[in-house]
Amino acid sequence: MVKLYGAYRSRATRPLWLLAEMGIPFEHVPVVQAKRLENPLAPDAPINTQSAAFLAVNPMGTIPSMDDDGVKVHESLAITLYLAKKYGGELGPRDLAEDAAMMQWSLFVATEVEATALKISFASLSEQTDEVKAAIEASAKALIRSFDVLEKHLKAKTWMVGDRFTVADINVAEIVRYAQSYAPLFDARPALKGWLERAQARPAFKQMWEKRLAEPASGPV
Numbered sequence: 001m002v003k004l005y006g007a008y009r010s011r012a013t014r015p016l017w018l019l020a021e022m023g024i025p026f027e028h029v030p031v032v033q034a035k036r037l038e039n040p041l042a043p044d045a046p047i048n049t050q051s052a053a054f055l056a057v058n059p060m061g062t063i064p065s066m067d068d069d070g071v072k073v074h075e076s077l078a079i080t081l082y083l084a085k086k087y088g089g090e091l092g093p094r095d096l097a098e099d100a101a102m103m104q105w106s107l108f109v110a111t112e113v114e115a116t117a118l119k120i121s122f123a124s125l126s127e128q129t130d131e132v133k134a135a136i137e138a139s140a141k142a143l144i145r146s147f148d149v150l151e152k153h154l155k156a157k158t159w160m161v162g163d164r165f166t167v168a169d170i171n172v173a174e175i176v177r178y179a180q181s182y183a184p185l186f187d188a189r190p191a192l193k194g195w196l197e198r199a200q201a202r203p204a205f206k207q208m209w210e211k212r213l214a215e216p217a218s219g220p221v
Helices: 013-022 076-087 096-112 114-123 130-142 144-155 167-179 183-187 190-200 203-214
Strands: 002-005 026-029 065-068 071-074
Touching: 002 013, 002 076, 013 076, 013 167, 013 203, 065 076, 071 076, 076 096, 076 167, 096 114, 096 144, 096 167, 114 130, 114 167, 130 144, 144 167, 144 190, 167 190, 183 190, 190 203
Parallel strands: 002 026
Antiparallel strands: 002 065, 065 071
16 A cells, blocks of 8 residues: 655645545555654654654655555655556556656756745745845746746647646646746736646645645645
8 A cells, every 4th residue: 555654735745636636545644844843853743854763764854755565755756656657547647758748747847947936935925025025026037938838838738748637737736836826927827827727626636735724834835
């Protein structure tokens, strides 16, 4: 059975959303970020990213991590791509070309979008001073080229790869949403905006998001 380690308020949302889409049995082991705790090494502390028990699973102490009957995979995008290929059926690739496309789009947003979009996500939680607003606008400007690439791609497609919703949509949507609080980026790109709305309207996303909102907050990831 798949065992997934992580918190809903982390990049674990990506495999947790996928697992909800697949509907397969899995064990969720809650592992919180050590920064959430006053003393993560206290004897009564919940399992966290500094706990010896979790470091035995992932020596880097990052979440999420996965153990699939002895196959251990770390990094959220690696986990989702693995799960989709093994258990996902139509959520995974039908052939090598689709496999490459799913990896390409996942890595594209991870390298070209995530770090900058996260700046918008974190800044949106701060007091909206002129300085913070300027920082958000600067980050949004830095995303124009990559968002234009996504807009052009989605003008001709309902979903990222093939003719159906796949793991690529989960991976891309869960990174693009970091910039979602800055509406002008999406209002200027109707194909991208419509695609994200379709993805987030899915029951599995709503199920995952409800559980995320019920978890104590520790940042917007």
